[in-house]
Amino acid sequence: MNHxxxxxxxxxxxxxxxxxxxxxxxxxxxxxxxxxxTVLFASLFGTFIALRNSTAxxxxxxxxxxxxxxxxxxxxxxxSSLTSVYAMYHMRNHDFKKMQxxxxxxxxxxxxxxxxxxxxxxxxxxxxxxxxxSSAFGSAFYTLVGFHxxxxxxxxxxxIVIMIRNARRGLNxxxxxxxxxxxxxxxxxxxxxVFVFTVVYLMGKxx
Amino acid sequence: xxxAVSESSVKAQKxxxxxxxxxxLTTVDHLKIAHLYIFGGAFFFILGGIEALIIRIQxxxxxxxxxxxGFYNEVITMHGTTMIFLAAMPxxxxxxxxxxxxxxxxxxxxxxxxxxxxxxxxxxxxxxxxLSWFFGGAPDAxxxxxxxxxxxxxxxxxDYYVMGLQLAGAGTLMSGINFLVTIINMRAPGMTYMRMPLxxxxxxxxxxxILFAFPALTVGLFLxxxxxxxxxxxxxxxLGGNTIIWQHLFWIFGHPEVYILILPVFGAxxxxxxxxxxxxxxxxxxxxxxxxxxxxxxxxxxxHHMFTVGMGPIxxxxxxxxxxxxxxxxxxxxxxxxxxxxxxxxxxxxxxxWAIGFIPSFTIGGMTGIMVATVAADYQYHDTYFVIAHFHYxxxxxxxxxxxxxxxxxWPKIFGRVLNETLGQIxxxxxxxxxxxxxxxxxxxxxxxxxxxxxxxLEDQGLDTGNLxxxxxxxxxxxxxxxxxxxxxxxxxxxxxAANDPWDGRTLEWTTASPPEHYNxxxxxxxxxxDCLWLEKTEGNGKMIPAHPLKDIxxxxxxxxxxIMSVGFFxxxxxxxxxxDNKLWYIALxxxxxxxxxxxxxxxxxxxxxxxxxxxxxxxxxx
Amino acid sequence: MTENTNTNxxxxxxxxxxxxxxxxxxxxxxxxxxxxxxxxxxxxxGVMDRxxxxxxxxxxxxxxxxxxxxxxxxxxxxxxxxxxxxxxGGTWAAFLTVFGLVAAVWW
Numbered sequence: 062m063n064h065x066x067x068x069x070x071x072x073x074x075x076x077x078x079x080x081x082x083x084x085x086x087x088x089x090x091x092x093x094x095x096x097x098x099t100v101l102f103a104s105l106f107g108t109f110i111a112l113r114n115s116t117a118x119x120x121x122x123x124x125x126x127x128x129x130x131x132x133x134x135x136x137x138x139x140x141s142s143l144t145s146v147y148a149m150y151h152m153r154n155h156d157f158k159k160m161q162x163x164x165x166x167x168x169x170x171x172x173x174x175x176x177x178x179x180x181x182x183x184x185x186x187x188x189x190x191x192x193x194x195s196s197a198f199g200s201a202f203y204t205l206v207g208f209h210x211x212x213x214x215x216x217x218x219x220x221i222v223i224m225i226r227n228a229r230r231g232l233n234x235x236x237x238x239x240x241x242x243x244x245x246x247x248x249x250x251x252x253x254x255v256f257v258f259t260v261v262y263l264m265g266k267x268x
Numbered sequence: 269x270x271x272a273v274s275e276s277s278v279k280a281q282k283x284x285x286x287x288x289x290x291x292x293l294t295t296v297d298h299l300k301i302a303h304l305y306i307f308g309g310a311f312f313f314i315l316g317g318i319e320a321l322i323i324r325i326q327x328x329x330x331x332x333x334x335x336x337x338g339f340y341n342e343v344i345t346m347h348g349t350t351m352i353f354l355a356a357m358p359x360x361x362x363x364x365x366x367x368x369x370x371x372x373x374x375x376x377x378x379x380x381x382x383x384x385x386x387x388x389x390x391x392x393x394x395x396x397x398x399l400s401w402f403f404g405g406a407p408d409a410x411x412x413x414x415x416x417x418x419x420x421x422x423x424x425x426x427d428y429y430v431m432g433l434q435l436a437g438a439g440t441l442m443s444g445i446n447f448l449v450t451i452i453n454m455r456a457p458g459m460t461y462m463r464m465p466l467x468x469x470x471x472x473x474x475x476x477x478i479l480f481a482f483p484a485l486t487v488g489l490f491l492x493x494x495x496x497x498x499x500x501x502x503x504x505x506x507l508g509g510n511t512i513i514w515q516h517l518f519w520i521f522g523h524p525e526v527y528i529l530i531l532p533v534f535g536a537x538x539x540x541x542x543x544x545x546x547x548x549x550x551x552x553x554x555x556x557x558x559x560x561x562x563x564x565x566x567x568x569x570x571x572h573h574m575f576t577v578g579m580g581p582i583x584x585x586x587x588x589x590x591x592x593x594x595x596x597x598x599x600x601x602x603x604x605x606x607x608x609x610x611x612x613x614x615x616x617x618x619x620x621x622w623a624i625g626f627i628p629s630f631t632i633g634g635m636t637g638i639m640v641a642t643v644a645a646d647y648q649y650h651d652t653y654f655v656i657a658h659f660h661y662x663x664x665x666x667x668x669x670x671x672x673x674x675x676x677x678x679w680p681k682i683f684g685r686v687l688n689e690t691l692g693q694i695x696x697x698x699x700x701x702x703x704x705x706x707x708x709x710x711x712x713x714x715x716x717x718x719x720x721x722x723x724x725x726l727e728d729q730g731l732d733t734g735n736l737x738x739x740x741x742x743x744x745x746x747x748x749x750x751x752x753x754x755x756x757x758x759x760x761x762x763x764x765x766a767a768n769d770p771w772d773g774r775t776l777e778w779t780t781a782s783p784p785e786h787y788n789x790x791x792x793x794x795x796x797x798x799d800c801l802w803l804e805k806t807e808g809n810g811k812m813i814p815a816h817p818l819k820d821i822x823x824x825x826x827x828x829x830x831x832i833m834s835v836g837f838f839x840x841x842x843x844x845x846x847x848x849d850n851k852l853w854y855i856a857l858x859x860x861x862x863x864x865x866x867x868x869x870x871x872x873x874x875x876x877x878x879x880x881x882x883x884x885x886x887x888x889x890x891x
Numbered sequence: 892m893t894e895n896t897n898t899n900x901x902x903x904x905x906x907x908x909x910x911x912x913x914x915x916x917x918x919x920x921x922x923x924x925x926x927x928x929x930x931x932x933x934x935x936x937g938v939m940d941r942x943x944x945x946x947x948x949x950x951x952x953x954x955x956x957x958x959x960x961x962x963x964x965x966x967x968x969x970x971x972x973x974x975x976x977x978x979x980g981g982t983w984a985a986f987l988t989v990f991g992l993v994a995a996v997w998w
Binding site for chain 3: 079089092093095096097103104107128132135140142143255259264266267
Binding site for chain 1: 378448452487488502508513516520869875
């Protein structure tokens with residue numbers, strides 16, 4: 062196989078993301094990276110759970126959190142997970158335009174999630190004076206949720222780069238693995254969020 | 269873009285220093301990256317060795333004042349940190365990088381770009397950490413950096429520790445993922461899992477450990493960084509923080525880390541025992557499962573470093589039992605090595621001497637391991653020289669001896685020269701005797717109550733002679749290392765070019781040139797069984813059968829981007845450290861990050877398709 | 892690597908399969924949303940005992956994550972044995988980490 066076949070294939074196989082060795086490598090490498098990320102987030106969750114009642118006289122999670130906002134954020138992120146599934150569905154059907162469309166929707170949902178998170182953080186800081194430095198609970202909360210938010214931010218930046226870069230060249234065997242790894246990463250962000258809303262917000266409300 | 273293409277054609281000519289430097293800065297070749305790892309690791313090994321000698325000079329006589337107490341704290345901290353993160357691990361990663369692709373019949377690793385990024389992150393992380401010596405003092409909270417000692421340590425020493433290890437750790441994580449994917453996806457035809465040489469197997473399992481252990485360190489370092497630089501309260505008890513969290517996170521990483529250090533050399537020893545006994549390794553399958561079992565158990569024992577913290581009798585008991593269980597798979601390995609030698613035609617050269625010397629040394633370390641794993645007794649041993657003796661017996665008697673063994677064994681493959689045997693024997697005997705002199709006596713110093721990390725000891729408490737002997741031993745070890753370096757330089761200047769297969773080897777790496785071409789083989793070999801080269805020697809014509817006719821070879825392109833990215837993170841690290849003093853340092857922080865992110869962006873939008881070495885070029889080269 | 896591209900072209904068979912797959916994904920999405928609503932409802936109504944509520948929340952989270960992994964990330968398909976091994980390994984290490992930090996922290 063030469064470079065031209067890679068970039069301008071006459072026809073695509075039904076799984077273009079895993080047709081080349083590079084594609085297979087990227088696929089496995091990203092999965093293994095996610096295995097490592099599991100331990101990374103576990104360390105943050107463990108730290109948070111150990112410190113969640115260490116409020117040092119400041120506001121506790123029951124006083125702080127409102128379920129409505131978190132519910133909206135959850136639905137936004139869950140839906141963005143589904144839209145990226147749609148994008149991959151169209152990639153397997155070699156429909157590049159529809160794939161880009163669904164990826165765009167995924168990015169917009171991610172951005173609105175991020176906007177709400179920023180609003181949430183500023184709300185806590187201005188209304189309650191609850192900051193990163195006010196207590197061990199504050200440090201743990203902003204670190205855990207902030208690490209997740211950082212992952213979302215990175216994901217959106219990644220998405221924008223590969224969407225713009227490949228906008229005019231269509232699907233090929235070189236960029237298909239990139240779209241696929243992005244989508245796996247994006248699902249994983251959603252997986253982490255499921256535990257964030259369960260452990261931080263819902264358990265925080267239950268007490 | 270095609271730096272690598274011209275490489276083979278100009279290889280024979282003398283190249284300017286600038287060209288060589290540029291070649292190494294942009295290389296993505298696994299063997300050149302191995303060179304960088306080994307040279308970098310050796311540099312830091314010498315630094316760590318000098319720090320060790322300073323410790324032993326200070327403890328040569330009672331109430332010595334060779335160094336001040338504060339400087340002593342910096343030296344012990346940097347000795348431990350340097351030896352673990354910047355010497356032992358990188359040299360092992362170098363060996364893996366050089367040998368593992370050759371053992372499975374791959375032309376390179378799965379992600380050559382990430383491989384280069386990993387080595388530059390390690391080198392610049394190590395330099396960042398050691399810059400602290402020149403700017404206000406090195407970290408002084410011990411290599412474990414326990415909070416609150418580390419959070420309250422004045423100056424920027426511990427900040428350098430945090431940022432330096434963060435960089436180096438990120439690089440190691442990338443290498444781990446890289447090796448896993450390489451072994452899974454890039455084995456030559458016929459190379460099934462159960463035909464892989466044991467060094468490849470231990471590389472595989474070590475990489476799994478790296479993958480699951482390093483993220484805990486990453487988080488621990490972030491928490492420490494946030495506390496020290498941004499006023500967070502994770503370890504600030506006044507604001508509800510908890511210092512035990514650091515200990516847990518550090519050891520959840522730290523205990524698998526010691527298996528990351530020992531498992532690769534177990535693999536190297538297996539190769540050496542088998543090659544120089546002229547026998548198949550005894551119990552190949554049980555070796556693999558023992559390695560897996562060690563790795564599995566290695567994750568469930570971290571709290572044995574924390575018996576005296578006050579976790580309670582139940583937690584202590586569980587971790588104690590789990591720790592002792594590790595002796596079983598390790599014992600299986602020791603017996604397998606002995607059984608490999610039994611009845612074999614053993615050749616006692618220096619590589620084999622290291623391997624044979626390793627067995628009793630490491631067994632002593634394992635035995636004292638059982639002793640310190642006994643909770644009730646550990647209250648006595650904790651933080652004494654007994655513990656120092658124990659872990660030096662495993663890390664020096666295991667890892668360092670393994671590194672010497674592996675380097676001696678694979679030196680011809682990595683550098684194209686066979687090391688001088690006489691000098692090799694001198695290195696072995698001085699180092700081996702020096703090692704036991706230094707550390708055996710420390711068991712008894714510890715039992716007599718000498719605490720670790722103390723700057724001085726008093727006269728006439730029964731500690732004088734022991735410490736003197738220990739210090740003399742340390743100098744013997746230094747002599748051994750110096751002879752090894754002389755050996756390396758000597759054979760480079762005077763030695764003959766090594767043959768492809770100087771040891772009458774059994775595994776695939778001995779079928780390439782010494783050192784191999786950057787594409788390793790013209791035709792990928794077909795693997796017909798375990799110890800595949802030996803199989804061809806006994807059943808075939810002594811050469812591997814090619815798996816395919818001669819065809820174009822696809823190779824990755826070199827790139828300067830990994831270096832630029834690492835420099836960016838290095839600058840950002842300095843920014844993080846000093847932004848607490850002056851807000852202007854935010855320029856360095858954001859500037860460095862911008863450089864790295866920009867390099868990532870360039871990498872992402874660039875089509876890096878690699879290049880081909882054509883059939884015609886390959887035919888043009890002599891067999 | 893892809894010399895056999897031509898035999899691998901997109902057929903109606905694959906299109907049909909992709910469609911069925913997508914249908915299953917939409918169903919799993921619906922189930923995920925439902926379990927999210929149940930979780931929030933449990934907490935918002937406050938009817939449940941604390942211990943029981945926490946237990947149930949974790950089960951719901953696990954179920955939801957299983958859908959993500961097995962359906963959205965295709966872990967149920969062939970060729971995912973090693974990703975599964977690594978995710979399970981990571982989960983085991985993660986469990987130990989959280990367990991250590993929750994249960995064996997000295998107060």
